[in-house]
Amino acid sequence: FLPWHEIHNSPITSSFTHDMMKRKDLVAQLIRSARGLYPAAWSTKNTNNYVRNNSLNSNQDLLPSSRRISLPLPCFPLEQHHFGRIRHNGDENSGGRAAATSPSDFHSHLCSRIRNAQERVVLASLYIGVGSKVANTVSATSICSEEGGHKCREDEFLDALSAASGRNLKKIQVVLDANRATRKVPLTKTSNSKLGREETSLRTNSADAVYSRLGPHLAKLEGSLDDNGNSGLFLFPVNDKRLSTILPSPLDEVAGVFHIKAYIIDDELILSGANLSEEYFSNRVDRYISFVHGGGGLVEFYADLCDILSSYSIKYDGQTVNDATLFSMFSTKDEEDRKRTLEQSLKQFFYEGNKIMDHVYDSTAPNNVVAHAIPTFQVSNRFFRGRSLPFPSDQEATFSLIRTVVKIDPSASIRLSSAYLNLTRSMLSLLTIFGNWKSLHHIPMDSIKRSDEETFGVPYVLTAGLTSHGFAPKGGSRAQITGIIERVKASVPEAFITLVKDAALSITASGGKVLMYERPGWTFHAKGIWITSHSNADKCNNRELISDTSSLVSTIIGSSNYGARSYELDVESNCILIFSESSGINKEEMRQNGDSVRDFVAAEWNDLCKYCSELKHSDRESNSSNIQQVILQFMKRFL
Numbered sequence: 331f332l333p334w335h336e337i338h339n340s341p342i343t344s345s346f347t348h349d350m351m352k353r354k355d356l357v358a359q360l361i362r363s364a365r366g367l368y369p370a371a372w373s374t375k376n377t378n379n380y381v382r383n384n385s386l387n388s389n390q391d392l393l394p395s396s397r398r399i400s401l402p403l404p405c406f407p408l409e410q411h412h413f414g415r416i417r418h419n420g421d422e423n424s425g426g427r428a429a430a431t432s433p434s435d436f437h438s439h440l441c442s443r444i445r446n447a448q449e450r451v452v453l454a455s456l457y458i459g460v461g462s463k464v465a466n467t468v469s470a471t472s473i474c475s476e477e478g479g480h481k482c483r484e485d486e487f488l489d490a491l492s493a494a495s496g497r498n499l500k501k502i503q504v505v506l507d508a509n510r511a512t513r514k515v516p517l518t519k520t521s522n523s524k525l526g527r528e529e530t531s532l533r534t535n536s537a538d539a540v541y542s543r544l545g546p547h548l549a550k551l552e553g554s555l556d557d558n559g560n561s562g563l564f565l566f567p568v569n570d571k572r573l574s575t576i577l578p579s580p581l582d583e584v585a586g587v588f589h590i591k592a593y594i595i596d597d598e599l600i601l602s603g604a605n606l607s608e609e610y611f612s613n614r615v616d617r618y619i620s621f622v623h624g625g626g627g628l629v630e631f632y633a634d635l636c637d638i639l640s641s642y643s644i645k646y647d648g649q650t651v652n653d654a655t656l657f658s659m660f661s662t663k664d665e666e667d668r669k670r671t672l673e674q675s676l677k678q679f680f681y682e683g684n685k686i687m688d689h690v691y692d693s694t695a696p697n698n699v700v701a702h703a704i705p706t707f708q709v710s711n712r713f714f715r716g717r718s719l720p721f722p723s724d725q726e727a728t729f730s731l732i733r734t735v736v737k738i739d740p741s742a743s744i745r746l747s748s749a750y751l752n753l754t755r756s757m758l759s760l761l762t763i764f765g766n767w768k769s770l771h772h773i774p775m776d777s778i779k780r781s782d783e784e785t786f787g788v789p790y791v792l793t794a795g796l797t798s799h800g801f802a803p804k805g806g807s808r809a810q811i812t813g814i815i816e817r818v819k820a821s822v823p824e825a826f827i828t829l830v831k832d833a834a835l836s837i838t839a840s841g842g843k844v845l846m847y848e849r850p851g852w853t854f855h856a857k858g859i860w861i862t863s864h865s866n867a868d869k870c871n872n873r874e875l876i877s878d879t880s881s882l883v884s885t886i887i888g889s890s891n892y893g894a895r896s897y898e899l900d901v902e903s904n905c906i907l908i909f910s911e912s913s914g915i916n917k918e919e920m921r922q923n924g925d926s927v928r929d930f931v932a933a934e935w936n937d938l939c940k941y942c943s944e945l946k947h948s949d950r951e952s953n954s955s956n957i958q959q960v961i962l963q964f965m966k967r968f969l
Contacts, residue, residue, distance in 0.1 A: 353911035356739060356863075357702070360884060360908045363734035364704045365402040366722035401721040403706060404683035406628045407699040408907075413927045414598060414620030430930070430937040431618045436604060437483050437611035439620075441490040443595040450501040451494050452594035452636050456587060457510040459484035459607030460539040483611035488543050495547035501561050502547045504540055505640050507588035508565035511536040513580055537563060541648045564643035568713065568901055571665055586710060586899035589889045590639075592632045598622045599629040601887050601905050603749070603857050614800070614853045617934055619887050619905075621703075628703050628905075631683060635707070635903070638679055642672040666715075673714055676707070680721045700927060701909045708890070708902040724890060724904050725897045728859070731884065731906060732760045736787070741864030742883065743787035745874070745935055749800055749855045751793035751830050752893035752966060758836055761789040765840025787864065788841040790874045792938060793830055794854035795846035799823035802853065825962045834945050843874055845942035852941075859886040860935050875939055876932040884908045885931045894967060907931075 416431045416439040444451055461484040494502060514533045541563045551561055566588040573585055593600040604616040621628050708724035711717070722730065735742045744764050753761070765788045794800065801822035834844040847854040862881040876882060888904030890896040909928060 364731040366399040414622035430934040444490040454505040491543040508567040563646040564640040589900040704906040745860040747792040762840040792845040795848040844945040849941040879932040
């Protein structure tokens with residue numbers, strides 16, 4: 331491809347946008363940058379000039395850090411047969427086109443796969459819903475069967491876990507956040523009587539609900555040669571012992587949680603942003619992607635990662651716990667020793683991951699590769715007492731990918747979705763460069779033809795509106811909200827809207843759009859990034875749509891919301907997918923096996939846009955109350 335100094339000094343013509351780089355060269359550069367094999371995509375001087383001119387924090391570069399990366403991230407080549415399909419249940423009318431997966435599809439697929447598992451079940455999530463039954467009982471009546479005519483979906487999921495536990499599986503491993511899994515939550519049994527509807531409130535937690543379903547499996551393994559310690563329920567403590575004993579539940583979760591969502595059954599991996607509870611199974615929109623047949627090594631990578639994370643975690647023994655007893659299982663010194671062991675295990679794991687990747691590449695036919703998968707891992711520097719891991723964090727890999735895209739392809743556009751939009755200054759700077767490529771590199775305006783100007787990319791941001799926000803009051807009304815805690819929670823969506831309006835000033839100034847998801851009866855939880863190169867189809871009125879799926883260059887799926895919390899507090903994992911050039915793909919095979927992965931990934935974004943409206947200038951006036959101002963300052967740091 332053209333060296334950077336030639337790109338910088340070249341006149342911009344209509345042929346330049348289309349010919350400056352072949353697709354395969356672009357793919358190669360993106361893979362190298364995302365893995366951490368490139369330094370900064372451009373100089374700090376240019377970056378800081380742009381930041382200053384756009385009234386952003388000039389002390390923050392677009393590069394999260396300038397530290398030395400000694401280990402690149404592994405990369406797995408994927409062929410078409412490595413992508414699975416989560417079948418539709420008929421509740422979504424796809425009309426014969428590629429359609430995004432619904433929560434009910436996700437639930438049905440996951441339950442079926444777990445119930446019929448042959449070798450292993452590995453689940454990593456923030457938490458699992460407790461269902462409508464008290465642990466170790468079978469006599470409770472489900473609310474869902476009363477009101478919706480169907481069984482509670484949490485119960486169905488837990489029953490599937492029980493069924494798997496009764497089979498001769500080699501491993502059932504569940505890794506959850508320690509604080510969230512032990513948080514007491516109400517469990518309500520509902521029944522009808524002559525006196526009317528009766529309700530009895532009970533309290534349980536995710537750990538007890540899950541552990542009770544694993545009993546048969548753990549009993550079989552006890553004392554057997556197959557018991558290698560990897561089976562069971564593991565609670566990952568993100569916060570240290572001192573902090574966890576000071577902060578009461580649920581405030582302890584504010585300081586950081588285990589946020590990874592990876593679901594493995596046999597040789598299939600489902601990556602998502604969804605947790606495993608009723609709303610995520612019914613009416614909370616999210617993203618899901620299935621990798622099957624081992625995913626070219628990606629499935630085993632995540633299985634091994636979960637093993638490493640479980641080795642640090644607290645193995646739950648079924649005893650009722652609170653914060654004090656949970657963290658009394660090891661001393662402060664033991665905690666530090668365990669963290670150093672985890673740190674060394676992660677270093678060795680990513681080193682071995684690159685060796686495995688070389689073997690996978692040797693056995694893969696290049697012409698059959700449709701995408702490359704680069705898994706990421708993020709943990710706060712605070713977790714390891716300021717010590718950084720030797721491979722790129724999720725933030726560094728994401729930023730490097732985005733910087734490289736905008737450097738070598740000014741026609742590229744970026745689409746970002748976040749359930750809780752709280753963009754850092756660095757991320758906002760990166761997004762707005764997509765609309766300011768000309769000014770960043772000092773290209774004379776008179777050298778740009780109008781037809782060329784239309785080919786420059788822009789940023790699009792999508793997030794939850796007021797009624798579909800995850801913190802919106804249940805039932806959609808604030809009229810009956812009483813108490814300070816309830817009032818604070820009810821004010822969170824409006825405070826988030828203030829953050830969205832602030833971001834919109836920069837996004838729209840770059841020619842982009844901010845889209846608000848509003849769907850009655852649904853909440854919004856989808857997050858991810860979609861990067862496209864220029865397409866003539868994008869000149870339609872709805873430019874935010876991905877009209878030409880062949881223009882899709884990359885997508886990122888996983889647990890991160892791309893905000894301060896994801897990058898500074900939580901334990902996260904994403905997967906960067908970089909799509910190969912179309913010339914080597916057997917399109918007939920795609921049609922026989924189902925929709926191409928590009929079609930499916932584009933449909934995810936386009937389906938979200940169906941329920942979106944653009945945030946207009948008239949909507950940006952902010953009249954925040956005092957309580958919202960307090961919440962706003964808190965959110966900028968912790969949400």
